[in-house]
Amino acid sequence: MAVLFSSEADDPTAWVEALTCRLPGIEMRIWPEVGDVRDIEVALVWRCPPGDLRRYPNLRLICSLGAGVEHVLADSDLPPGVPVTKIVDPDLTAGMSEYVLAAALHYHRQFPIYAAFQRDGRWKKLRRPDTARRRIGLLGLGELGCDAGAKFVALGFPVAGWSRTPKSVPGIESFAGADGLHPFLARTDILICLLPLTAATRGIVNRETLAALPKGAYVINATAVAASRRHAGGILSAPVSGRDLD
Ligand SMILES: NC(=O)c1ccc[n+]([C@@H]2O[C@H](COP(=O)([O-])OP(=O)(O)OC[C@H]3O[C@@H](n4cnc5c(N)ncnc54)[C@H](OP(=O)(O)O)[C@@H]3O)[C@@H](O)[C@H]2O)c1
Missing domain, CATH: 3.40.50.720 (NAD(P)-binding Rossmann-like Domain)
Structure with a gap:
């Protein structure tokens, strides 16, 4: 052998x-x-x-x-x-969680607005956003989704995940299957995609998905299923689009 x-x-x-x-x-x-x-x-x-x-x-x-x-x-x-x-590498999982937490906190703590203030030479303090009211939604509740989810829970965010089959993960509300997608999206203020790219998930982040999110929601795509991106290998190197739907 x-x-x-x-x-x-x-x-x-x-x-x-x-x-x-x-x-x-x-x-x-x-x-x-x-x-x-x-x-x-x-x-x-x-x-x-x-x-x-x-x-x-x-x-x-x-x-x-x-x-x-x-x-x-x-x-x-x-x-x-x-x-x-596939390989499950705790270091890689931790790196992905670090990435999605950084991206989510960037929008949650309004860094783009502060950056605009800075560009304009203005000093202004905004009200601290309420963590307990910023609902995180994880598309994919596998190795990566569960790890990131637990870290959001530890910070005090309400967290839900969407997967093929229902999950029982401490602190994370589970939505599953086609029927669970819209209720999941409707309660999500920061949508984080950690799904694998398959025939079933390709293009899942689309106009309809985005329209089902609450007004002002953000989308962070950390894997490879964005409808708008095409590439040969099937894996994007962790692009993020923070998208304000206003
Ligand atoms: N861009 C990067 O740098 C980077 C780095 C690491 C990983 N990744 C990518 O991230 C992906 C996820 O990694 P992982 O380790 O978390 O995978 P995983 O443990 O296999 O978890 C995948 C999750 O997605 C769900 N899922 C799969 N197909 C679905 C569908 N059709 N509808 C609803 N849910 C579906 C699964 O649900 P069930 O459990 O119910 O089946 C599971 O919860 C991998 O495919 C990998 O390529 C990217």
Whole structure:
């Protein structure tokens, strides 16, 4: 059995060192030097060439070398029936939470208004917004949504999340499925998208979604499902659009 490593972005040496340290005897093959394709049973991949995974007749597992599997599923020529997994990295999760909290607090604490005051050379103090009344809504309540949600809860925000299936997460109100989307949007002042990009979620942040938000709501898109963005790889590098719907 051999493990294929195929990534245009990662340093194979570090991965091989780390894996052989934990799994002595593991045989790693670094793409494109794959040797006998029949040996490959596990593939560790990040944006590998489309169709390449079909070449390995004994492949049993495809593991994305990242937090998402969009780049794997974008390959229309995947071998059928092979499970696809991803990496859950607490450091990356914490970094994403830090990002969405920073973005949400930026709007919640009215930094754009203060920046405009500063540009105009004005000193003016605004009333502190009421955290308990600023409703955070997380599209996606998985690894990233739950972590960010818990941090918003700790700050005192009312938090809800929307997912495919209902969740029971302390302090977070759960909405699920198509029927749950509009009630979820209607109670959301800062909408944060942490959904994976799939056929079902592509374009979910659209005119109708935005119109269902309360007036003056903000949207932070931290993953890849904005209707207006198109790109080859399926993953945006954490763009944020703070959008005042006034
Ligand atoms: N831009 C970046 O830098 C960056 C960094 C890290 C991650 N990401 C992306 O963030 C995405 C989310 O990561 P994660 O670790 O939180 O994923 P996850 O643990 O798989 O959670 C995904 C969440 O989305 C929900 N969901 C999926 N499809 C849905 C649908 N059709 N309708 C409603 N809810 C749906 C899932 O609901 P159920 O649990 O009910 O299925 C789950 O709550 C990943 O796909 C990754 O690519 C981006």
